[in-house]
Amino acid sequence: MAAKNSVILTVTTRTDREIVMTRVFGAPRRLVFEACTKPERLISTESFDDYPGESLNTLTFVEPDGKTTFTNTILYASREVHDAVIRSGMERGAGETYDRLAEHLRTMA
Numbered sequence: 001m002a003a004k005n006s007v008i009l010t011v012t013t014r015t016d017r018e019i020v021m022t023r024v025f026g027a028p029r030r031l032v033f034e035a036c037t038k039p040e041r042l043i044s045t046e047s048f049d050d051y052p053g054e055s056l057n058t059l060t061f062v063e064p065d066g067k068t069t070f071t072n073t074i075l076y077a078s079r080e081v082h083d084a085v086i087r088s089g090m091e092r093g094a095g096e097t098y099d100r101l102a103e104h105l106r107t108m109a
Contacts, residue, residue: 009095016079019086022071023098027105029063032070035104046074051084053077070098 010022025032036059046055056075061068076082 009091009098011091011094013082013086014073017076017082019074019076019082019090020071021074021091021094021098022069023102025068025070025102025105027068027109028066029061029068031105031108032068032101033061035101035108036070050088051076051081053081055081 008023012020012022014020046057047053054077058073058075060071060073062071063069074085076085
């Protein structure tokens with residue numbers, strides 16, 4: 001199944017160096033957390049040839065009423081890198097990735 005760019009993903013900039021991506025999944029927090037951490041290892045380091053340095057990614061999982069709000073806050077080394085990432089179209093790619101996670105969650109329920 002081809003991934004679609006979901007309109008459910010919210011991308012905001014909290015500071016001039018942070019990007020916050022939030023998505024609500026129709027699944028309990030334990031399943032969303034399991035889907036993100038069940039592989040033998042979880043790597044949360046971003047580094048791209050086009051952007052200097054690495055980012056610090058912080059994931060949170062909040063579950064009111066059986067649905068999980070998954071928030072990924074990404075802190076970049078500088079405002080310039082932050083702005084370049086925003087201009088790169090990252091919102092579309094992240095939306096497609098989270099759509100695939102939602103499809104996977106449906107198979108786990």
